[in-house]
Amino acid sequence: MKALVERIRAEGTHIGKGIIKVDGFLNHQIDPVLTTGMGEAFVAAFAGAGVTNITKVVTAEVSGIAPAVATAQVLGVPMIYARKHRPITMQEGEYVAQATSPTKGGSVELIISPEYLGEGDRVLLIDDFLASGITIEALVKLIRQSGATLCGIGCVIEKVYAGGRDHLASINVPVVTLAQVDLADGKMVVFD
Amino acid sequence: MKALVERIRAEGTHIGKGIIKVDGFLNHQIDPVLTTGMGEAFVAAFAGAGVTNITKVVTAEVSGIAPAVATAQVLGVPMIYARKHRPITMQEGEYVAQATSPTKGGSVELIISPEYLGEGDRVLLIDDFLASGITIEALVKLIRQSGATLCGIGCVIEKVYAGGRDHLASINVPVVTLAQVDLADGKMVVFD
Numbered sequence A, B: 001m002k003a004l005v006e007r008i009r010a011e012g013t014h015i016g017k018g019i020i021k022v023d024g025f026l027n028h029q030i031d032p033v034l035t036t037g038m039g040e041a042f043v044a045a046f047a048g049a050g051v052t053n054i055t056k057v058v059t060a061e062v063s064g065i066a067p068a069v070a071t072a073q074v075l076g077v078p079m080i081y082a083r084k085h086r087p088i089t090m091q092e093g094e095y096v097a098q099a100t101s102p103t104k105g106g107s108v109e110l111i112i113s114p115e116y117l118g119e120g121d122r123v124l125l126i127d128d129f130l131a132s133g134i135t136i137e138a139l140v141k142l143i144r145q146s147g148a149t150l151c152g153i154g155c156v157i158e159k160v161y162a163g164g165r166d167h168l169a170s171i172n173v174p175v176v177t178l179a180q181v182d183l184a185d186g187k188m189v190v191f192d
Helices: A002-011 A023-027 A032-048 A065-075 A134-146 A164-171 B002-011 B023-027 B032-048 B065-075 B134-146 B164-171
Strands: A056-060 A079-082 A095-100 A107-112 A122-130 A149-159 A175-184 A187-191 B056-060 B079-082 B095-100 B107-112 B122-130 B149-159 B175-184 B187-191
Touching: A002 A023, A002 A032, A002 A149, A002 A175, A002 A187, A032 A065, A032 A122, A032 A149, A032 A175, A032 B065, A056 A065, A056 A134, A065 A079, A065 A122, A065 B032, A065 B065, A079 A107, A095 A134, A107 A134, A122 A134, A122 A164, A134 A149, A134 A164, A149 A164, B002 B023, B002 B032, B002 B149, B002 B175, B002 B187, B032 B065, B032 B122, B032 B149, B032 B175, B056 B065, B056 B134, B065 B079, B065 B122, B079 B107, B095 B134, B107 B134, B122 B134, B122 B164, B134 B149, B134 B164, B149 B164
Parallel strands: A056 A079, A056 A122, A122 A149, A149 A175, B056 B079, B056 B122, B122 B149, B149 B175
Antiparallel strands: A095 A107, A175 A187, B095 B107, B175 B187
């Protein structure tokens, strides 16, 4: 996605330890035009990969929400964001999976209510980063617990050096990323 | 907003203690058409109240993000979501305010980076619920710390019985809510 690659080149910074700062348009401030473009780019790429008849978009709070909303808007299907804390409003029997964050440390639970995802659903999984793939893997577990069919995985930015794509290979669905970032002598290289 | 009022009447439930469950379209699953409609309704209502030349939409993670994205899309301006944990990518000198959640208990910090909000910005504050007004008040403090001008406050659902509107009266900006919920003998009444 050209506009995204240009934006990362202009604003993104490698602050060390493989952490990419893109707070100006993905993790703190959101650019609405760029975000809508992400939704359109995901839908076009998955259509090109033969992924059709999606009924739900699934992401994790917090930073997955904006690109997942945009994708859901383009598809015209509901989006579900997995919660990190069980809300008191949630029906019992929830799907739960653990994810350990390599950048933030510690383990978080990801939780989805059985009310909104189940057999018959065809799911696109959308998130902000594909790094190690651990968060994505936890979301895949939730989707499988529900009996829904995972049809594709889309992440806005892929950290090539973090190896997530290899980690997800056994899941055997199309993995789409809109920009790829690698490190060469600690310097950020961006491509698509 | 008629579609929202109908959806709350059809799906919303009062689960006790003033807590309204609307997880099917606001706090866990998002309806993209309804969410886009929220953005359009906010922008129309604020335009009608003479609020113009907005440069930023501000919300708090997590459940404010979807309606705030939709509002930012309609206005074509960036949206900033206040973080509840300081990300390691955030520049120092951040704006911080405390908010105590009456429904969830405990106090959370809301944090905005000085990189993305400052003097010259004209802000619409968007959130999912107007209840006691405590979260909104914390966001107002952040906006004022930045030197930006708060121009209006928009919340998707107003819990009339929680008294937030009176609490915010002294802020002296238009307060727009798209649906109002009250309780009569513990039963939910929805209007707009």
